[in-house]
Amino acid sequence: MPPFLYIKIEYFMRTIILLIFSNLFMTTAWYGHLKYKSTALWLVILTSWLIALPEYALQVPANRFGHGQFTAPQLKIIQEVISITIFLGFCLLYLREPFKWNYVLSLICIIMAVVFAFWNLF
Numbered sequence: 001m002p003p004f005l006y007i008k009i010e011y012f013m014r015t016i017i018l019l020i021f022s023n024l025f026m027t028t029a030w031y032g033h034l035k036y037k038s039t040a041l042w043l044v045i046l047t048s049w050l051i052a053l054p055e056y057a058l059q060v061p062a063n064r065f066g067h068g069q070f071t072a073p074q075l076k077i078i079q080e081v082i083s084i085t086i087f088l089g090f091c092l093l094y095l096r097e098p099f100k101w102n103y104v105l106s107l108i109c110i111i112m113a114v115v116f117a118f119w120n121l122f
Contacts (some may be wrong), residue, residue, distance in 0.1 A: 012069060018062035019079050023086045025055035031087070034095060078119045081110055 031052035033044040059079075066075050084107055091097040 006067060012066075013077070015062050015066035015069070016078070016082070017083050018058045018065070020086070022055050022058035023079070023083045025051055025058065026083070027086050027090045029055060031090060031095070056078055074117050077114050084110055 029048040032051070033039065033048060036044070062079075063072075063075055066078075070078070086101060088099070088107065092099055
């Protein structure tokens with residue numbers, strides 16, 4: 001593998017891995033409390049903030065490492081695909097909500113946004 005390609009893959013993977021873990025924390029912070037609706041709102045907000053702190057600690061370096069390899073809009077589009085994918089898994093596995101066909105179509109549209117955002121790379 002040519003050295004320049006290795007560097008691009010390394011930064012790409014580092015960015016993607018950080019974004020995945022960041023979104024796991026974000027989804028948990030934003031939606032994890034939905035199973036505990038009887039919990040006091042102030043406690044839910046405090047807990048969500050504590051869970052969101054690692055999300056920021058991962059998101060910022062992901063964008064720092066990824067910028068230059070990707071444009072800012074490309075980074076955001078990658079993040080949205082990861083976010084939606086994790087969110088759908090969270091809904092199925094944690095919240096036990098049904099998966100509908102229109103969610104699949106919506107995800108396909110978002111994936112197409114990635115294709116269009118990276119069109120000049122293909």
